[in-house]
Amino acid sequence: MARRPANPISESMDDYLKAILVLGGSEGKKVTSTALARRLNVTPASITNMLQKLAASTPAMVQYERHHGVQLSSAGKKRALEVLRHHRLIETFLYEVLNYPIEEVHDEAERLEHFISERFEERIAAKLGHPKFDPHGHCIPALDGRMPKDSSxxxxxxxxxxxxxxxxxxxxxxxxxxxxxxxxxxxxxxxxxxxxxxxxxxxxxxxxxxxxxxxxxxxxxxxxxxxx
Ligand SMILES: [Zn+2]
CATH class of the missing domain: 2.30.30.90 (Ferrous iron transport protein A (FeoA))
Structure with a gap:
């Protein structure tokens, strides 16, 4: 049997999409390369590189113009919300069920978020009683991608x-x-x-x-x- 081709969206692409979503807030404001570089701890050159790749993918994941910041496309936003849901559900699971210390859940979720199946995600959500917030107080996006407006x-x-x-x-x-x-x-x-x-x-x-x-x-x- 032939091996399934690797997912065209790489883990690092997911991390970019998620960072743009979080930094752009609920209104989806434009995010600067500097803010992204700081958040992702990478050089400005690699930021430019990846944003160009995300803009050129089919469908385009972001709208990006050099020096004018970046915004998620609707496909990019959908993907980012999915990854963010994984991340925050995993954090909640680690904290509440596996008793991880609060300061350790993020790094572990960063690794796991890319790999869990939709079935696994569903089982975690059900086990936790479909939580609305992760242990850091952040909203967990709903299955359909809805997320309440952040007024903090x-x-x-x-x-x-x-x-x-x-x-x-x-x-x-x-x-x-x-x-x-x-x-x-x-x-x-x-x-x-x-x-x-x-x-x-x-x-x-x-x-x-x-x-x-x-x-x-x-x-x-x-x-x-x-x-x-
Ligand atoms: Zn986290």
Whole structure:
């Protein structure tokens, strides 16, 4: 029996599509190469290369013009949502069923997301009771690709004292996830901004505690919040 040809969409193409989806937000804003390079930790030259490849594929996965940023096509968006659904369901499964520490689920999901079958995905979703959010607080796209509009804001956009609910924590940096977990900073928790430092770090407190926690700029940038 002949071997099935390799999937024309490579794992690294999937990673690009997913990054463009996440960075472009629910309105599908144009994403710059610089933002992509930072997110994917690759050089600008490889970004250009891959975006040209994605734009030239049939069907085209992105609309890309050099120096003008990149946007997903409808085929690209469909694929990206599928991979993102895999990723976030796997993270939830690892966290809730297999008891992985929160800071370890992302890397494992990055590997597994490309390989699970639709059947496996369905079984995970059913086992977890069709969750709407992953353990970082991010929305899991529905099977038909629907995803509610994200109305959260970055902690680093807050300019005054105030009380918020933590919406999500970025899953990209395991070290930051661990630092925040130890301090009780996780989705659904109430967060009070007490002060903003000159270096763009934040002084916050959690729940009804009066203890001041100092967050660096990088820690703060990983946190998204909703007004109370
Ligand atoms: Zn993740």
């Amino acid at each position: 804001m970055r902690l680093t956009d807050v300019r005054d004292e105030g009380t918020f609910i933590i919406d999500s924590i970025s899953d990209i940096d395991a070290r930051i996830l661990k630092v925040l977990k130890v301090r009780g900073i996780s989705p659904g928790v109430q967060l009070r901004v007490r002060d903003i430092y000159e270096d763009h770090g934040y002084a916050v407190s959690i729940g009804s505690s009066k203890k001041i926690l100092q967050l660096s700029q990088a820690d703060s940038a990983a946190i998204k919040i909703q007004p109370m």
